Amino acid sequence: MNRKISTYIPLLIGAIFFAYPFLWMFFASLKPETQISELWLLSKNLNLKNYSIVFAKIPILRAFFNSLLVSTTITLSVIVFGSIVGYALSRLNFKGRDFILLLILFTMMIPFQITLIPTYVLIVKLGLVDSYAGLIFPGMMNSLAILIFRGFFTTIPQSLIESARIDGCNNLQILFKIIMPLSKPAVATVGILTFTSSWNEVLWPLIVIRSEKLMTMPQLVTIFVVGGQAGSQLGVQLASATLLALPIIFAYVFLQRYFIESLARTGLKE
Amino acid sequence: MVKMSKVDSKAGYFMVMPYLIYFAAFIAYPLIFSFILIFHRWNIVTPMEFIGLKNFVRLFKDELFFKSIINTLIFLSIHIPLQIVIALFFANLLNKQIKFRSLFRALYFLPVVVSSVVVTILWQQMYAYETGLINQVLSGFGFKKIPWLVSPEIAMPSIAVMATWKNVGFYIVLFLAGLQSIPNELYEVAEIDGASSFQKFYRITLPLLNPTVVLVIVLSTIGGFSLFIEPYILTGGGPLDSTLSAMLYIYNQAFYFNHMGYAATLGFFFALVILVVVIAQRKFIEREVY
């Protein structure tokens, strides 16, 4: 009995530490300015005023769609291209295959700090500043995704591929009709990883996007809070942060197992 | 393996093509361009000016830049150990036979998926001096308020604590997986030999968990070096430049002051620092194992 308590109490305290702040933030955004700093969640004066101010001041719905568009496109692209390259590297034999594999591993080691500025310059030269393309292109391919697919594909039995080839399928058909349906865990992992990291990405949009109409959600909220448009109205700032958190939390509630498992799997991959 | 026909080889090249194009455009070109940019002064709008080694001269006179690197190292030196200790602690608890394990795991993991922006805005309120949550709890218990973000000594550690809160869920999951892969028999044998819990932990758990620990350290280090959005939102680099991270400084140089060439030089130097640290870490940690 004692053992159980000494196990559960720290776990509970931990749970409070990790979850309560979010709850507090949500309720604080519903309170009038003077009551915000209260620790206790509930109050008689809960209202949605701060949210209406956020919606009036910044195009947050638009930013939500921007984020959705960009993240979805990037995720699809990473899955499609990552699987193609991963397939080529795992099931096809050609000169230079190992060299390319080394190249991919090398790429993963390069700190982004060194390529950040020149990549920005490239985007400027291509005229892609303030465009969706500028946000999407640099993210279209991901070395980790390639490695994950490659690793998974090596476990597909050769016989399946052989029989498909005999049936006259070309490589792309083999990949998408036979292999991918069998690779749901890999697709889920890559999908969730890519989507989450691109949704939360804020440094790159801050650099590449200046026009409010094209900003992603985290970027818009950052500028809103740091730039002073929210004035010193705390409730409004918290409301915008809550709005930013909602989509991912929503997805998380339903897909929580997949989130955790895919992120954990990447760790084990190393 | 069956020897592939020539046709397959060509298909291989085609399929790898997307990556090669991407590599050429977004990795090779930027790398090469950065080597060129380092020797120029440029604000993007007016033509590039060749200035030889002037960027390096400025870099070595730039006390602020070196301070920013040290700040980043301070951050790492607090964040990483804290993370490992806390993650191990909770992973250990979760490894036991308990109910609601996935619920706890899900809650601990929640901050990991939420955007750093949300976490930072939230903690800005937790850390506020007058009305912040933490200080309210402290005053409630009769303690003095702590100037979390306003004191030059405490500001960076405060950010390190916040970063730990955000990321530790991920490492709890990693450690949990690592713990669960340790065969139970090892513990049973040790118990028969009369080992205490402490000995079990020190002699069995830690060594077997070493690969995971290494992984955690490497991932946290690489992540820690890109510290940017937290100081950007919370403190703007202050107080007294104590939270100015290297990335924040480089960002300011490039995008506030438009010194593209100088910023590229800083980025290049910083990347070297990172490589040195990562290699040194690997050597040091690997020595630990043997």
Next chain:
Amino acid sequence: MRFFLVLSLLFFVLGCSFERKDDKDQANKKLKYWCAPNPEEIELAKILVDKWNRLHPEIQVEVQPLPAGQSSEEVLLSAIAGRTTPDVCSNIWPGAISEYTKAGGLVALDEFEDFDSLVNARRIPVELLESFKSGDGHIYQLPWKTNPIMLLYNVKIFKEAGLERPPRTYSEFFEACEKIKQLGIFPGYTDIRPIWWQRFFDFYPFYIASSGGKTLFKGENFDIDYNSAVKVFEFFRTCFKMGYFPITNFQVDPFLTGKVAMRFTGPWTIAYLERNKPDGFEYDFAPIPVPNDHQGKVYTYGDPKNIAIFSTTKYKREAWEFVKFLVSEYSDSLLLEICNQLPIRGDLLENRKFTGYFNRNLKMKVFAQQTPFTRGIDSGVEMKEIFDAISREFEACAVYGVKSPEEAVRNLIKRSKIILEWSK
């Protein structure tokens, strides 16, 4: 007879259509005008452009606000590089002028023959105009509007503390602070974050006041007035050390809630205060305090925004005419009415066109008096980074007291030299 009528009618119609084509060729003179992206200035721009278009059918102006959420300086610089500049822009920040001229983008306004008479008609003081000159001796920006930074104080708290009038010198300021402190209120407040533009609201106005109107540069050389800078650092250090200013950032406006008695701000605050003030709240403005041994007028920082003509324009003469219209008495009176911002003119209180406005907006009178005695940012290079350096020294010396004022200013000069040396 009817045939003749019909013929002449035909000719008339044909002739008109030809004429209209000519008009179209004439009316093809189009000017692009970019204004600041805030709602009031957009409204003002639209009204002015409408009036101009009606009066000048042969030179049509098209107005467009600069994109919001983006730094105007960046937008203009990119436009200069991409040769997509407008003809006229009225959101020119003096600190960026040298970047624009370096990129070859602006027309020298003093080359127009009626430039001098225009300046005189607006009674712009000579030194003020001088301060907008570029390194090459030309003037590329026409002074348009300013927002002088002054001392804002809570009249009721002052009365309670037994203060009859706002402090004029540093000693008077400290005395006032002591009295206010007895009431348990913070006498003053300034945002302590080391963000470069924050210093426009504390260090820089005080420096300009203390130095009698000197800015940081002389031509292209960094020439800070050492003594004035030291005095200003010393002033703020005392304020923080003696607890007159809090070392914290408030989340809710402390001036409105009566937690703080004084602030340093500009005329835009009036609209904000009027909208949000609690009942019985009284406030007023006064000039920035100066060192005890100060002689002469009290200057301050004016956050000016000016008008420029870009060198890509095809109609230099017409653009200049439009610019003159933008600073006419008519336009200036609208600037006051609609935007509550002050045109850079020396005759604000004497000119009858503006009397109505100032009678209705008494608080603005103090600002009007201050307007001829303002300074902007030098048009030297690297102004942002230099102010960033000032912010760091300010933080270290004034807010946290870890450096002496002399050390701070010396450090500032050192770092500015490095910044400027590198940019040559």
